[in-house]
Structures are given as C-alpha cells and as structure tokens.
Amino acid sequence: MKVLVDTSTLYSAIAFDGKFSKLMELLIERHTMVISDYIIMELRMNIEEKVSSDEEQMVLKRMDDLFTYCEIKNREDYVQNMPEALRMVSKKDSPIIACAMLSDIDALLTSDKVLWAIDSKYVKVLSPADAMKELLG
Amino acid sequence: MAQMVSVQIRFPSEELARIDRYVDNGDFPSRAEFIRDAVRKAEMIRALNDIRKVMEKEGITEEDLLKGGKKVRQRIFSEMFGDME
Numbered sequence: 001m002k003v004l005v006d007t008s009t010l011y012s013a014i015a016f017d018g019k020f021s022k023l024m025e026l027l028i029e030r031h032t033m034v035i036s037d038y039i040i041m042e043l044r045m046n047i048e049e050k051v052s053s054d055e056e057q058m059v060l061k062r063m064d065d066l067f068t069y070c071e072i073k074n075r076e077d078y079v080q081n082m083p084e085a086l087r088m089v090s091k092k093d094s095p096i097i098a099c100a101m102l103s104d105i106d107a108l109l110t111s112d113k114v115l116w117a118i119d120s121k122y123v124k125v126l127s128p129a130d131a132m133k134e135l136l137g
Numbered sequence: 138m139a140q141m142v143s144v145q146i147r148f149p150s151e152e153l154a155r156i157d158r159y160v161d162n163g164d165f166p167s168r169a170e171f172i173r174d175a176v177r178k179a180e181m182i183r184a185l186n187d188i189r190k191v192m193e194k195e196g197i198t199e200e201d202l203l204k205g206g207k208k209v210r211q212r213i214f215s216e217m218f219g220d221m222e
Contacts, residue, residue: 007210011202013185015192021185028181041213046205055191066184069177075217082221092210095218 001135002032002071004100006110007042009128010035020111023128026135027109028069034105036073038095073099088118097123107134146172 005027012020027033044060051059081098089097093115100108100123107124108115109131118125126134148156156171165171 007206008203011206012199014188015197015199015202021189024185025182028178028185033181038213038217041217042206042209045209045213046202049205049209050197050201051191051195055195059188059191062184062187066181066188069181082218086221091218091221092207092214095214 001106002034002104003027004034004105004108006096006108006112007039008111009109010043012111020128023131031135032071034071034073035067036078036095036099037075040067073102078102088122089115
C-alpha cells in the first residue's frame with residue numbers, strides 16, 4: 001500500500017517510543033511511505049523551533065535521510081485537488097487532503113481526529129489503530 | 138541516479154536461500170535489489186531512531202510537537218497557498 005503519513009503521526013513516531021514507532025517501522029518494512037512538501041516544511045520548521053542549536057543540524061540531516069527513501073509529492077502534483085479539499089476541511093489541513101486524494105495514494109494515516117470524519121469516497125483515512133490492523137494484513 | 142559500485146558480500150547459504158525464495162516468488166527482480174531494499178529500510182529505521190534519541194535527550198514531547206505544528210501549519214499554508222486564501 002502507498003500511505004501518505006500526516007505530521008501528527010510523524011510527531012508521535014519521533015517523540016514517543018511506543019506503538020507509533022512500531023507502526024512506522026511496519027510501514028517502512030512492508031509498504032511505501034509517502035509524504036508531501038507541505039508535511040516536510042511543517043516538520044522542519046517545527047523541529048527548528050524546538051530543538052537546541054547543538055542538535056538541530058543533526059536532526060534535520062537525519063530527517064532528510066529518512067525522507068530520501070520516501071515518495072515525495074509536491075505542490076504541482078496535488079494543487080488541482082485544493083478547491084475540493086478546501087470544501088471538506090479547514091484551510092491549513094486542505095493541502096494534506098488534496099494530496100491524499102491523488103489516485104496513486106491508497107490511504108492517509110493521521111492521528112488527527114478531525115480528519116477521521118472525511119467521507120471515504122474521497123480519501124481513505126486510517127487512524128493509527130486502523131493502520132495497525134490494515135498494514136499487517 | 139547515483140553511481141553504482143560493485144561489492145562482493147558473503148552470505149551464509151541458508152540466508153541466501155531465503156533471499157532466493159523472495160526472488161523466485163517475484164517479490165524482487167534480483168538478489169541485488171533485495172539487498173538494496175533491505176539497506177534502504179534499515180537506514181530509514183536508524184534515522185527515525187536517531188531523531189527519537191535527540192527528542193528524548195532534549196525532553197521534547199509529542200504534545201510539544203503537536204502544539205507547535207498547529208501554529209506552523211497556518212504559516213506554511215499562507216506561504217505556499219496564499220493565493221487561495
């Protein structure tokens with residue numbers, strides 16, 4: 001499966017050594033992890049604000065290493081879905097949904113409960129608990 | 138595409154037989170592709186673990202990142218999709 005991973009799940013995976021990190025490992029080992037330029041920017045800016053300057057470069061470098069092996073979608077790939085996405089969710093979440101609507105993406109993995117309510121005819125949304133079951137299958 | 142360099146690797150015969158089964162099943166086009174895939178996945182997991190260690194050392198929690206993410210996302214939307222506001 002090709003799974004777009006939202007930042008909410010990535011935050012849990014990098015800051016919480018529990019079921020989320022196992023979920024991420026499962027995704028890496030058995031499926032294709034997809035992220036977008038929007039997700040990368042959010043993650044980078046947030047990490048730059050939180051991590052001390054001593055560790056910042058190392059963390060950003062390892063983040064780039066992680067993303068090297070992910071499939072990355074850019075604005076031009078999903079911008080055509082933005083008007084429809086804007087009708088479904090708030091502005092700030094719309095680029096995530098627009099990207100998840102791409103025909104080659106099988107599902108969106110997110111911990112954001114607001115996004116779980118999206119109609120599955122547009123986007124298949126997996127909570128971490130759903131993903132554990134589905135990705136193991 | 139990155140330059141490819143040849144290396145010779147020795148494997149225990151049982152491990153090689155397992156790799157060959159994946160190749161015979163059509164999961165991988167060759168032994169080399171199986172090994173490249175395994176290296177890529179191991180590197181992703183190592184990168185994830187290295188980031189996690191720093192977060193733990195710096196006392197940065199999931200909640201800190203989630204809170205910060207909401208504010209940052211608003212800013213990035215304006216930067217990338219300002220024409221749609």
